[in-house]
Amino acid sequence: MMVDFSKWVSDWKNYAPWRYVPLSEGDRNLRYLLVLVLSVLVCLAYLKLEGDFGEHEGVCVLMTVVYFVAAIALIAPVLTGTRVETKEASPPVLSAQLEKDYGIGSLTCLTGTGERLDLDLEGGLPDQGTYSCTYLDAKGTLRNVTLLSADGTKLGLYDTDGKALKPVGKDE
Numbered sequence: 001m002m003v004d005f006s007k008w009v010s011d012w013k014n015y016a017p018w019r020y021v022p023l024s025e026g027d028r029n030l031r032y033l034l035v036l037v038l039s040v041l042v043c044l045a046y047l048k049l050e051g052d053f054g055e056h057e058g059v060c061v062l063m064t065v066v067y068f069v070a071a072i073a074l075i076a077p078v079l080t081g082t083r084v085e086t087k088e089a090s091p092p093v094l095s096a097q098l099e100k101d102y103g104i105g106s107l108t109c110l111t112g113t114g115e116r117l118d119l120d121l122e123g124g125l126p127d128q129g130t131y132s133c134t135y136l137d138a139k140g141t142l143r144n145v146t147l148l149s150a151d152g153t154k155l156g157l158y159d160t161d162g163k164a165l166k167p168v169g170k171d172e
Contacts (some may be wrong), residue, residue, distance in 0.1 A: 001164040002148070002156040003101055009153065011091040012122055015023055019170075039068040094126075095119035099135075102157055103168040109133035109147050117147075125149055133157070 022053075043064045092100065095107050097118070109117040109131040119129050131147040145165065148156045159167040 001053075001166055002150060003167055004154055005097070006092060006153040008094075008097055011127065012124075015088070015090055017088075017090070036068055039064045042067050060154060064160040090122070093119070094121040094124075098155065098157070101167045102165055104135040104137060104143075104157075104165075107133060107135045125155065128152065 016129075025108070031041070046059070046063060060167075078155060086110055091097075099105055099107055107119060109119060109126075110133070111117050111131060112129070117133075118127060119126075126149045128149050128151065133145045133147045137143050144160050146158045146160075147156060159165060
């Protein structure tokens with residue numbers, strides 16, 4: 001029996017370990033004011049080095065405007081919001097999801113070339129095909145099964161006789 005994993009794939013696509021929290025308008029305005037003050041300080045530092053404001057007034061104003069615009073463009077995300085970690089738990093990796101769905105433990109699979117199949121996937125399913133696997137049943141007995149991956153969304157486990165393992169809670 002094939003199990004549809006499209007919801008699991010979707011859960012991983014929608015999972016974000018952080019989210020963007022916009023700043024209040026007052027906090028945002030305060031940060032813009034800080035950048036403006038820093039722009040003026042850059043101009044004053046330039047004047048201190050050159051020593052004469054009258055001769056360099058246009059350059060100073062231009063520097064202040066350019067610095068202010070560049071600073072706003074470069075740090076706009078910092079000025080408008082902040083990243084915070086979410087308390088949301090990540091969806092389980094594929095091996096844990098399969099073990100939960102089928103009520104098995106320690107699932108490991110091999111590719112056709114004998115290499116171990118990576119089942120610690122976060123949001124992706126194995127390529128379409130069949131894989132030789134072993135797992136521990138509820139009594140701790142090591143069992144051989146075949147993992148079948150079909151159409152990019154469905155997976156199924158089959159015993160050595162080709163009989164589909166039933167997911168936990170499915171009596172079809």
